[in-house]
Amino acid sequence: MPKISVIIPVYNAEKYLPRCVDSLLGQSFDDFEAIFVDDGSTDESLKILQDYAAGDKRIVIISQNNQGVSAARNAGISKARAPYISFVDADDYVHPEMFFCMLEVMERERADIVNCMISKTSAAAVHPLQSVKKDRLKVKVYKDPLKAFMEERRIQTGSYARLYKKKLLEGIRFEPKVRYEDIPFAVQVMNKAKSLALVSEPLYFYFQHPESFIHQPFTEEKARDYFKVMRLVWEYCQKNCPERMCAVRRFILNSRFKMLTNQTVRRQKDKGIQRRIFDLVQTNVREMYQKKMLSYEGLKLKHKIRLFLLLHCRTSEPCRVWSNLI
Helix, strand or coil: CCCEEEEEEECCCCCCHHHHHHHHHCCCCCCEEEEEEEECCCCCHHHHHHHHHHHCCCEEEEEECCCCHHHHHHHHHHHCCCCEEEECCCCCEECCCHHHHHHHHHHHHCCCEEEEEEEEECCCCCCCCCCCCHHHCCEEEECCHHHHHHHCCCCCCCCCCEEEEHHHHCCCCCCCCCCCCHHHHHHHHHHHCCCEEEEEEEEEEEECCCCCHHHCCCCHHHHHHHHHHHHHHHHHHHHHCHHHHHHHHHHHHHHHHHHHHHHHHHCCCCHHHHHHHHHHHHHHHHHHHHCCCCCCCCCCHHHHHHHHHHHHCCCCCCHHHHHCCC
């Protein structure tokens, strides 16, 4: 049985997939399985994976009809055999010593989760990476992972760049058919975990490219998904950690509100669509504010003004003013 199961959802990733696979197969720690879940790709992704699998038994391929990244990750979790699980996106890549370092920290600190730093890159090629100086590796251990997740800005929202104990994921899965699925997943996992170790070294390389999800125009569908995950987080925390509701509202829900309004302004330049998003946001924000899911706490002035306009203006005319608050 392998020590680590690495789960990689794949959808039409032929341009970047070889780099991702090579970075995994080049790990200094080799006792792992790489579970690639092809989510109905229409390009050459599946063939690329089959060619790699023919030469390396550590590669496991799951092929399914297109169901979205959540369903792909969930399929990988169900297939995983190892006591530790990690997630990697198919357009990203990892440092050759990532799993060696993270597993060593996991076992030494007896942590439920190990989180490493992320390096964002837009370079098409992988540049030579320096060896990790393990004796100088800085590690900070948090005994309250959910609090750390909410307050420590170095801990990312995404599910990647982490090593999890598999038993921690029992009863927890990614919400299907919704964008921003990492948020409710992370909240559940962090609330269940007893300790999190944060490694100061950037061992995960997050590739930014024009086709990536975050660089696409912001749409009404994305706005709806934002509100859906915000409600999922609120409902989960009300039931499982009600004593955290004030912190959840300030550090998670209010932060999502800021990101949502920023995305509307920066990622959608069509004024007609922007106005429709404004109307959608206004309806949802008013409802959430009445239920005390949102507040002014922790917001910058521009976001406080946006929230005020959403709550108190009767028409979408303030959209013009709101859009200028960049």
